[in-house]
Amino acid sequence: MRVQDMGVFGLLVLVMIFLFVRTGDAQINTFLVNCGSNSSVNVNGRKWIGDSSPGNNITLSSPGIEASTAVFNGDPVYEPLYKTARIFTETLNYTFQGAPGDYFLRLHFYPFAFQSYNANQSYFSVAANGLKLVSEFNIPREIIEKNNYWQGSWGNSTFSSLVKEYIFTVESNGILIDFIPNKGSFGFVNAIEVIPVADKLFVDAVKKVGGNGANSSISLSKRGIETMYRLNVGGSTIKPDQDSEFWRLWELDSGYMINPDAGSEINNKSNIIYASPNETSIAPLLVYETARTMSNTEVMEKRFNMSWKLEVDPDFDYLVRLHFCELIYNISSQRNFRIYINNKTAADNFDIFTRAGGMNKAYHEDYFDVISPQTSTLWIQLGPGTSTSVTDALLSGLEVFKLSRDGNLAPVQRYGNLEEKKSKRSLILWVAIGAGIAFIAILAAVVALVFWFCRKPSIKQIDGKKTSPGWRPLFHLNSAANAKGSPRYQNHSGFTASRSGRRFTLAEIKAATKNFDESLVIGAGGFGKVYKGEIEDCTLVAIKRANPQSQQGLTEFETEIDMLSKLRHRHLVAMIGFCDEQNEMILVYEFISNGTLRSHLFGSDLPSLTWKQRLEVCIGAARGLHYLHTGSERGIIHRDVKTTNILLDENFVAKMADFGLSKTGPSLEHTHVSTAVKGSFGYLDPEYFRRQQLTEKSDVYSFGVVLFEVVCSRAVINPSLPKDQINLAEWAMKWQRQKSLETIIDPRLRGKCSPESLIRYGEIAEKCLADEGKSRPTMGEVLWHLEYVLQIQGAWLQTNAEEISITASHPLVPPQDNEPEGQDTTNLDHQESDSDTKSKEDESAPKPTNEPDHIAGGAVEFSQMVNLQGR
Structure with missing residues (x-):
């Protein structure tokens, strides 16, 4: 080696030694912190170190209070982590030693009761290296809002914990996280994740929505980022342990879609690779193995869009990341579509094959948009472009990130000022005390007046005789x-x-x-x-x-x-x-001698009902509900329609029962009744839950669930089944949309019901479960179509009488084989006790004709709620 080369080599060695010494402890480390504990726990194969454990490279500014609980009702995976917390009544700092770079920060919160600390009264702020993350933060309220949104959308989950995720840049050799309680309040945290990002997840030049495809610099390296949504489109939930690099959670997308029928799910797990080496950290390949496409043209107009609606914080900038992978076409120009964000064109004639460089190649695009102070909704839509007649589009994944403004990611005054709230509460208290005193005084006066009135002697003539004074x-x-x-x-x-x-x-x-x-x-x-x-x-x-x-x-x-x-x-x-x-x-x-409809469907030793009997029972229940809705000026909304509230008499005539939750319908000048949400778990109308606006269509929704329960003979909610089968209505709707309802019907009905009647029956149930009430039929329309289904079944029984073995007659019911098929036997031998009521019913009830029109309203997948006040 030449002398000059040896000198250069030596200089390089010295530089490396200098850098090693200079960085010292500033290593790029991952920190998994079990807060409020001095011991370690294992979760998902990862070791979480107690924040008060010796030698953990974490510095606490003050000890705070170590809290723990023996009661846990959340995700069992996180139980060992969430049963401890660190409570702070004054500012608490966590300091982590780390090298400059980008980091994921996740804060885990699970509120539980501990001594006199009530999480409902906890308000605090959090900042990371000067970046404000949240302000006046109340965990229980955040969880309630999340539950309300998810249950109002698709209702498969009830959350008891909360995880907030951020991405920010560290420019020094340390990470400082500040927890600051509001004055007179306290805060808590259960766990903290700090994960370094070795590869660049974001770039500064991003396409601006409505900017004609031009890139704009948004200086992401100098802005904090909060993850708002991360959705696996068209696939199942991807859990953190399936995203091994950054342990990200990818949620289902279906609950955020306006109409899931606008796209069908597809998958292809063969030979998917990243389009470029820069894509490997963007998302796991599992995201790209599934997608939604618009190829399901049977249920949409030719120019329809796939649409996702996402609630966001107003007055912030947002980065929308869309993930694509062409799974079907192996040449270009076979799938061209347009991308809209907030009703503005983000991309036109988008061809995944061309942009990714081939089939089965994972690829993503980022878009930037500004949300105004008056807007709290972000819309993502994919639809056919202007230069092609192909009604198709594809999306594999969707992420939405909120960008900081002036070092701030906290939404403005989410719950209002705490001191102001206390002042208002104090004012309200004094007003209430004054009102109480006034009420007591008025009540005392009324009691005295009633006492005087009742004691006042009076002379009355009863049967020609005078009465003596006495109590009235x-x-x-x-x-x-x-x-x-x-x-x-x-x-x-x-x-x-x-x-x-x-x-x-x-x-x-x-x-x-x-x-x-x-x-x-x-x-x-x-x-x-x-x-x-x-x-x-x-x-x-x-x-x-x-x-x-x-x-x-x-x-x-x-x-x-x-x-x-x-x-x-x-x-x-x-x-x-x-x-x-x-x-x-x-x-x-x-x-009512034959008990509930549910007891004749499953869960008892009673003989099974025939398909004809089930249709007659549904028709009877529909008649009862139709009478409730139309039998008086404003109508009556039952509000608790379910199979246990449909009773069967000795002749199996259906009777609606349990009117304890019923409400008088809206007046002519109103469209709904505003009232607190009540009903039964599994049957509750999602629109009613979201808006607390009750209409007759809420009963229609519940009746749609009953229709599926009748044909499938299983509970509407069964937690012991696989996840996709727990909720009967969601499971049945999935098969109904595939025109395959016969796959999941009660096995005792197979071969004994008309295929045409089953098809029409499924269509009625599907329309009843439309997400929006205006898209659902009235109970009169449901009744009309059910009667037509009964006619179809009756004709089929007559035609196939010699080929099938009719075992459908219930042992307790007189033989029905000789009855005129298609006639509603619930009307036979049961005279209305009130002839005026019967006449009104006969005039208002619709009558079947030879062929019904389609029921009003599109086929929209319903969203089943978890009823927090269920009966």
């Missing part, structure tokens, strides 16, 4: 007792004067139920137990007794009495009377 009753009983000698309500404070129904004494109820003998219990629900009883004339009745611990109470009790006293219909359960003595709330109904 606060409610009056009809002097003419009913047939059995018991009085009826004439008037009562809190009850309407028009209410009818026998008022039973508690002694009569105890006699009828043998002092509430447990052997007479025939059912139980949210209100309480239901007993089989016998009143004095040997009439069998169902007696529903309120449970003091029930979430339902006086309001539901009065509502049910009020509703049923006004309603008389062959397909509604009749109320005989009630009892409200000694703090008891008891309702007495006609006894």
Whole structure:
């Protein structure tokens, strides 16, 4: 080696030694921190070090408070990590030693009760190396908002924890994370991830939406980034341990789509590679193995778009990252489409094959857009371009990142100023105290007036005789007792004067139920137990007794009495009377001998119903609901339609029951009733849940779930099944959209129902579950189409009588083979007790003709909610 070369080599060695010494401890390390603990835990194969463990290369500015819990109801994978937390009542700093560069920062929060610290009263801010991440942050409220959004969209998850993810650049040899509680409040954190990013995930030059394809510099290296959404389009959830480089979570996209039917899911797991070496860190190959395309042209207009709607924070800049991989075509110009972001063109004539350089090549594009202070929604749409007639597009993945402004990523005053809130609460408290004092004074005056009025002597003529002075009753009983000698309500404070129904004494109820003998219990629900009883004339009745611990109470009790006293219909359960003595709330109904519809579908030893019987039951229930919706000026919304609230009498005539949650419909000048969300888990209308706006179409949605339950004979929610089958309605809709509902029907129906009737039945159920109420049919339209389905089944039975073995007749039902097929047997031998009501029903109910038109409304995949107040 020449002397000159040796000198250069020596100089390089010295430089390397200098750099090594200079960097010292500033190594590029990953930090996984188990907060509030001095021990390590393993989660997903990764070791999380306690933040108070010795030698962990983490510095805490103050010890704070180490909190722990023995109760955990979140994701079991994270249980060892989320059962501890560090609470801080003053500013707390975490300092990590690390080299300059880009980092992922994830903050994990799982609120739990600890001593006197109530997470609902926790407000704090977080900053990382001076970058403000959140301000006046309240974890429970964030979780509630997330649950409301997800349940309002697709409802498969209930979150109990929260993870916030950020990406930022570190320019010094350290990372400082500040947790700052609001004055008089506190904060907490369960776990922290700090993961270095060796490869460049973002570039400064990005296409601006509406900028004619030109790149704009947005200086990402100097801006903090928050991950808002990361979606695996057309595929299943990709868990962090499946994204081994950065441990990112890729969620399902279907819940964010306006119409999932606008695109079909495709997959191809063979030979997918990255389009360039720079793509390898962008996303795992799992993202590119699945996609959505617009090839499902049977359910869309020729110029329809695939659309995703995402809630974002207003007045920020956003980076939208779209992931593509051509899985079908091996030549260019076979799939050209347009990309819209917030109704502005981001790209025209987009050809994945050409841009990625071939088939099965993973590729991404970034777009930049500005959200105004008045906007909180980000729309992503893919549709056919202007230069092609091909109605097709493809997308594999979608990410949305919020960009900081002036060192700030925190949305503006999400919950308002805490001190201002306290001041308002104090003002409200004093106003309430004053109002309470005034109310007590007024109440005392009213009581004195009533006392004087009742004691006032009066002379009355009764049967020609004068009465003596005495107490005047606060409610009056009809002097003419009913047939059995018991009085009826004439008037009562809190009850309407028009209410009818026998008022039973508690002694009569105890006699009828043998002092509430447990052997007479025939059912139980949210209100309480239901007993089989016998009143004095040997009439069998169902007696529903309120449970003091029930979430339902006086309001539901009065509502049910009020509703049923006004309603008389062959397909509604009749109320005989009630009892409200000694703090008891008891309702007495006609006894329905064959129990609930659900008990005849699954979960009992009862014989199966035939397809014809099931259709007749659905028609009967639909008639009852149609009467509720149209039988009065404003109509009545049931609000709790489900198979346990559809009862079957001795002739298997369906009767709607349980009106405790019912509401009078909107007046003519309104389109809905604004009310708190109530209903039953698995049946709740997602639009009602999102907007708290109740309409008759909410009953239609619930009835659509019932229709699928009837044909599939399984519970609407079954957590023991695989994930994609837990929710019956989602599972059934998946098969219905594929025109393959017969694949999942009750095996006892196979070969015994007309294929055409099943097709029409599935179409009705699908329309009922449209995400928007305006797209759903009315109950009258549902009834009309169900009657037509029954006609189809009847004709099929007659045509195939010699080829099939009809085992459908229920042992308890008289033989039906000789009945005129297509006729609704629920009308036979059951005369309406109220002839006026029957006439009204006959006039309002639609009649089937030879061939129905299509039901109004598009086929939209529904979103099933988790009902937080379910009965």
